[in-house]
Every structure is written in C-alpha cells, then in structure tokens.
Amino acid sequence: xxxxxxxxHIAALRExxxxxxxxxxxxxxxxxxxxxxxxxxxxxxxxxMTAMQVKPEAVRVALHRLRNDGWIASEKRGxxxxxxxxxxxxxxxxxxxxxxxxxxxxxAGDWQLVLTEDTSTETHNAxxxxxxxxxxxxxxxxxxxxxxPAHAVALHGGPAPDWLRRQLEPTALAPDYAALRETLxxxxxxxPRPEEISALETAVLRCLIVHxxxxxxxxxxxxxxxxxxxxWPGHHCHVLVSTLLERFRRPDLGAIAAEIASP
Amino acid sequence: xxxxxxxxHIAALRExxxxxxxxxxxxxxxxxxxxxxxxxxxxxxxxxMTAMQVKPEAVRVALHRLRNDGWIASEKRGxxxxxxxxxxxxxxxxxxxxxxxxxxxxxAGDWQLVLTEDTSTETHNAxxxxxxxxxxxxxxxxxxxxxxPAHAVALHGGPAPDWLRRQLEPTALAPDYAALRETLxxxxxxxPRPEEISALETAVLRCLIVHxxxxxxxxxxxxxxxxxxxxWPGHHCHVLVSTLLERFRRPDLGAIAAEIASP
Numbered sequence: 001x002x003x004x005x006x007x008x009h010i011a012a013l014r015e016x017x018x019x020x021x022x023x024x025x026x027x028x029x030x031x032x033x034x035x036x037x038x039x040x041x042x043x044x045x046x047x048x049m050t051a052m053q054v055k056p057e058a059v060r061v062a063l064h065r066l067r068n069d070g071w072i073a074s075e076k077r078g079x080x081x082x083x084x085x086x087x088x089x090x091x092x093x094x095x096x097x098x099x100x101x102x103x104x105x106x107x108a109g110d111w112q113l114v115l116t117e118d119t120s121t122e123t124h125n126a127x128x129x130x131x132x133x134x135x136x137x138x139x140x141x142x143x144x145x146x147x148x149p150a151h152a153v154a155l156h157g158g159p160a161p162d163w164l165r166r167q168l169e170p171t172a173l174a175p176d177y178a179a180l181r182e183t184l185x186x187x188x189x190x191x192p193r194p195e196e197i198s199a200l201e202t203a204v205l206r207c208l209i210v211h212x213x214x215x216x217x218x219x220x221x222x223x224x225x226x227x228x229x230x231x232w233p234g235h236h237c238h239v240l241v242s243t244l245l246e247r248f249r250r251p252d253l254g255a256i257a258a259e260i261a262s263p
Numbered sequence: 264x265x266x267x268x269x270x271x272h273i274a275a276l277r278e279x280x281x282x283x284x285x286x287x288x289x290x291x292x293x294x295x296x297x298x299x300x301x302x303x304x305x306x307x308x309x310x311x312m313t314a315m316q317v318k319p320e321a322v323r324v325a326l327h328r329l330r331n332d333g334w335i336a337s338e339k340r341g342x343x344x345x346x347x348x349x350x351x352x353x354x355x356x357x358x359x360x361x362x363x364x365x366x367x368x369x370x371a372g373d374w375q376l377v378l379t380e381d382t383s384t385e386t387h388n389a390x391x392x393x394x395x396x397x398x399x400x401x402x403x404x405x406x407x408x409x410x411x412p413a414h415a416v417a418l419h420g421g422p423a424p425d426w427l428r429r430q431l432e433p434t435a436l437a438p439d440y441a442a443l444r445e446t447l448x449x450x451x452x453x454x455p456r457p458e459e460i461s462a463l464e465t466a467v468l469r470c471l472i473v474h475x476x477x478x479x480x481x482x483x484x485x486x487x488x489x490x491x492x493x494x495w496p497g498h499h500c501h502v503l504v505s506t507l508l509e510r511f512r513r514p515d516l517g518a519i520a521a522e523i524a525s526p
Contacts, residue, residue: 113418115376115402117426138399139378153427155376155418163380164416 002051006201009190012183013208014052017176017215021054021062026071027211029085030093030100032203032253039084044256051204099222100214103242104235110144110157111224117151127152133168133221141168143224157226165229170220177233180212184240191248199251200259206248213241265314269464272453275446276471277315280439280478284317284325289334290474292348293356293363295466295516305344307519314467362485363477366505367498373407373420374487380414390415396431396484404431406487420489428492433483440496443475447503454511462514463522469511476504 028048033040049059063083066072071089074081085093116123119137126149132140141157148154194202216234228235291311296303312322326346329335334352337344348356379386379401387397389412395403404420411417457465479497491498 113376113378115427117424117430136401139402151426153421153424155420157418158416161380161416163414164378167380 001047002198002201002204006197006205009187010205010208013187013212016179016183016212019211021049021058022065023215024052024054024207024211025049025059025062025066026089026093027214028203028207029072029083029089030097031206031210032250033084034090034093034097036087036090037084039082040253041257042081042083043260044253045083047200047256047260048203048207051200052208096214096218099217100210101245102222103246104225104238107143107222107225107228107238109224109226111141111160111226112144112146112154112156114140114142114148114152114154116140123149123151126150128221131221133223133227135164135168141223141227142221160227162229165227165232168223168227169229169232170234173216173219174233176216177237180216181233181236181240183212184209184237184244188240188244191244194248197248198259199255202248202251203256206245206250209241209244213237264310265461265464265467269460269468272450273468273471276450276475279442279446279475282474284312284321285328286478287315287317287470287474288312288322288325288329289352289356290477291466291470292335292346292352293360294469294473295513296347297353297356297360299350299353300347302345302347303516304520305346306523307516308346310463310519310523311466311470314463315471359477359481362480363473364508365485366509367488367501370406370485370488370491370501372487372489374404374423374489375407375409375417375419377403377405377411377415377417379403386412386414389413391484394484396486396490398427398431404486404490405484423490425492428490428495431486431490432492432495433497436479436482437496439479440500443479444496444499444503446475447472447500447507451503451507454507457511460511461522462518465511465514466519469508469513472504472507476500 025045028045029040032038046056046059050056063072063074066089067074070086071092072083073086074083076082113135114127114132116127116138124134127140128134130142130147130149132142132146134140140152144156146154191197191205197205216237225235288308291308292303295301309319309322313319326335326337329352330337333349334355335346336349337346339345376398377390377395379390382400390403391397393405393410393412395405395409397403403415407419409417454460454468460468479500488498
C-alpha cells in the first residue's frame with residue numbers, strides 16, 4: 001500500500017477536479033495497458049483504485065459502465081478477473097495518446113494559417129478534424145507542414161505577434177491550467193527519486209497526472225509553441241507533465257502484482 | 264485637326280462611359296503636364312478638347328470648376344492663358360499615377376495575406392491606405408513585401424487557389440472592363456504606326472485611354488498578378504493600356520502648339 005508520505009504528495013492532485021471513476025479508469029488503461037493483448041488483473045486494478053481512494057463499490061459500478069459502453073472487456077482466469085481495453089477502447093485511446101503524450105518539443109516549430117473557401121460546417125469540421133485551431137470564420141492555425149484539407153489554402157507564418165497568441169488562448173481553461181500548474185510544481189518539488197517509490201505508487205502517480213492533464217488538453221486543439229504565449233499556464237503544465245512522465249516511467253504490471261502479493 | 268480616320272478610331276473609346284469634362288481634363292493634365300512648372304497653353308488645351316468633341320463652353324465651365332476646387336491655376340501671358348495643376352492637383356495626380364501607369368510587370372510576383380488584430384475602422388482604413396485589398400473582416404491581401412501596418416501580421420502566400428482569385432475579383436466592374444477590353448482590342452488593330460498620327464492626335468488618344476482606364480482601375484485595389492484570374496478582363500485591359508501607352512509616347516506640347524499654328 002502507498003506510504004502516508006506518498007499519499008500526502010498526491011493529495012492535491014487527487015482532489016483537483018471532478019474525477020469520475022470511469023474516466024479515471026480510462027486514463028489508467030490508456031497509460032498502462034493500451035497495447036493489444038495488454039490487460040490488468042483484478043487485484044492490481046483494485047489496489048491502484050484503492051490507492052486513489054476510490055471505494056470498491058465505485059470501481060465495480062465504473063467497470064460495469066465501461067463494459068456496457070464497449071470500452072472494456074473482462075474475462076475470468078480461474079479466480080482472477082482480467083480487464084482489458086476492447087478494440088474500440090484501444091482505438092479511442094490511441095487517437096488521444098499523441099495529444100496527451102506529446103512532448104513540448106513535439107510542438108516546437110513554425111505555424112501556418114489556413115484560409116478556407118467558405119464558412120460551411122462541412123469545411124469547418126474537416127479543418128478541425130485535421131487538428132487546426134479556429135481563430136475566426138474561415139481562418140484557422142496549426143503547425144507548419146500539417147496537411148491542408150480541400151477548399152483551403154495554407155500560408156506559412158513568421159514570428160507571431162502577441163495579440164495573435166492571446167486571441168488563440170483557450171481562456172476559459174486558464175484557471176484550471178493555473179491550478180494544475182501549481183499542483184504539479186508542488187508535486188515536482190515534493191516527490192522523491194523514482195526508485196524510492198513503489199511500482200504501485202508510480203502507477204497511481206502517472207494515472208493522476210495523465211488524468212488531470214488529459215481532461216484539460218483534450219478540450220482545445222494543439223497549438224505549435226510559436227503560437228503560445230510565453231506565460232500561458234497550459235504551456236507550463238505541459239512541460240511539468242512531460243518531465244514527470246519522463247522521470248516516473250510506466251511501471252511493470254507484474255511488479256505491482258508482486259508488491260501486492262508480498263506487502 | 265485630327266483626321267476623319269483618326270476620329271473613327273477613337274469614336275468607340277470616346278463614347279465608352281459618362282465622360283465628365285472636368286474629369287477628362289484631370290486625366291489630360293495628369294498625363295501631359297504633371298510635373299512642377301508644366302503648363303498647357305489655352306490654344307493647345309482648346310484644340311485637344313475640341314478634338315475630343317467637347318464644346319468650348321463646356322471647357323470653360325470645367326476650368327472654372329477645377330480652379331474653384333483648387334485643382335488648376337490659370338494665368339494670362341499676354342493674350343494667351345496658361346493652365347497648370349496646383350500643388351494640390353499635382354499631389355493628387357502623383358498619388359494616382361503609380362496605379363494608372365503601372366505595367367503588368369510591376370504587379371508580377373508573390374502575394375501576402377495580412378491578418379489584423381481587430382475589426383476596427385481605424386485598423387481597416389490603415390490597411391486599405393497601405394494598398395491592400397479586403398477579402399473579409401480582418402483579412403486582406405496584397406503584394407508580397409509590401410509594408411505591414413501596426414496591429415497586423417503578414418504571411419507569404421504560395422500558389423493561390425482559383426476560388427481565392429475569384430473571391431477577390433471586383434465583379435461589379437467586370438462588364439465595364441469587358442467593354443473597355445473590346446474597345447482597346449479594336450483600337451489596337453485599327454491604329455496606324457505612332458509616327459503616322461499627329462502630336463495632337465497622340466495627346467487625344469493617350470488622354471482617352473488613360474481616362475477610361477483610370478475611372479475603372481482606381482475603383483478597386485491593385486492585386487498582384489498571382490491573385491488575378493487568368494481571364495479577368497481587367498487584366499487584359501491592363502496589358503492593352505500598357506502596350507498602347509508604351510507605343511504612343513507622350514507628345515511634346517510645343518509640337519502640338521506648332522501643329523495648331525500651321526494647320
């Protein structure tokens with residue numbers, strides 16, 4: 001079981017947002033068992049969820065919901081349940097992963113402006129699906145070199161003025177990003193070295209980081225760094241998340257099982 | 264006096280649009296006597312206007328109006344009146360000349376898109392004054408390398424799609440441009456070699472060409488060729504005007520005076 005000290009470190013992160021259990025479990029499976037053939041054994045899942053202070057009954061309800069929604073499949077192997085993402089769950093997880101796990105370096109580089117022929121919903125949606133951010137009707141921005149959908153023309157951007165960066169900020173998310181930034185900064189200072197925490201603790205830590213990051217970053221399109229204000233809290237969060245996930249690597253599920261077997 | 268044959272050549276050009284006499288005279292002074300110190304003697308002015316079938320009374324009324332409006336100053340030298348552009352008349356003439364006398368080659372080259380910070384009238388006017396064409400609120404286009412006003416960012420354009428060229432066409436002027444194009448094509452075929460027409464005829468020819476071109480081209484911003492549809496009649500007019508003005512060079516005012524003196 002996680003140490004009291006570790007529980008203290010992650011308390012703020014655990015309490016950040018409305019953490020729905022089923023959503024937390026999607027973050028967990030996406031982080032630890034996204035590949036085809038990956039699965040999480042019932043006892044390991046229970047230990048991780050308990051460490052995040054989720055009650056067993058809430059885990060059962062969430063699992064039931066995720067099975068009903070086609071996200072997760074469970075099968076019995078002897079006395080142990082084995083849970084894994086379905087093909088559809090893996091697909092959705094994989095679709096979100098590039099955005100969640102991109103490093104700040106992945107977003108470095110120039111930007112381009114895309115001007116569309118018209119304001120039709122069809123054209124708009126095609127551009128948004130291609131990963132561009134809408135600035136105003138017919139005008140979108142994204143990383144230079146990104147594919148340009150039909151009925152649109154791309155222009156390479158030079159140095160972006162501050163007003164453009166500000167206009168592109170998902171302002172409504174600024175308070176949430178600021179709160180996450182503060183929490184992650186405290187956490188970064190407080191956490192011991194990776195080898196000083198258990199595999200279970202590492203799983204819990206990563207799950208909470210990924211989850212809190214995911215629920216903000218997936219709410220707005222990715223912008224190249226050249227279009228992001230220097231002091232945008234979302235950018236600081238990105239650097240902190242990326243550094244923490246790089247430092248606290250994915251634990252081995254077998255190691256967690258071993259920890260549980262011999263507490 | 265112009266030959267009947269010459270009068271036949273220019274008839275269509277003379278009858279193209281609502282040619283107000285004062286406006287025709289501004290075209291004439293701009294073409295023949297724009298520099299400081301330049302002037303047109305009364306008899307030469309009368310001969311040119313008569314050749315354009317403007318009655319002496321209409322010339323007097325127009326001169327009166329242009330003097331009242333501060334465009335033209337007249338002074339008596341003995342029995343002869345001498346007319347010249349005022350400093351303000353020269354300033355306005357000079358401001359329009361780059362647009363009127365630009366060759367198609369001057370408009371060759373790439374284009375750029377300008378995005379403004381806001382939709383304020385102040386910003387809009389600054390961009391228009393800088394010679395950009397408005398595509399939609401906050402979005403303007405112009406030649407690559409053109410100065411970029413404050414509160415705006417420029418992006419270099421690549422190959423422009425057809426839909427963008429079409430959206431930038433000053434469509435309302437298409438019929439007038441098509442009519443001018445047809446007239447200029449007929450004229451180009453009909454006209455003899457430059458040395459076969461008199462200085463007076465050359466002045467009349469140039470004045471009518473410049474005037475009919477000016478009243479269309481000054482109604483919309485200049486677009487680089489890279490943003491103009493291949494079959495846009497305005498572009499064909501530009502090529503025809505430029506070729507004719509190059510071929511029929513500005514006549515010497517003294518040569519016209521000499522022609523009048525010894526008919």
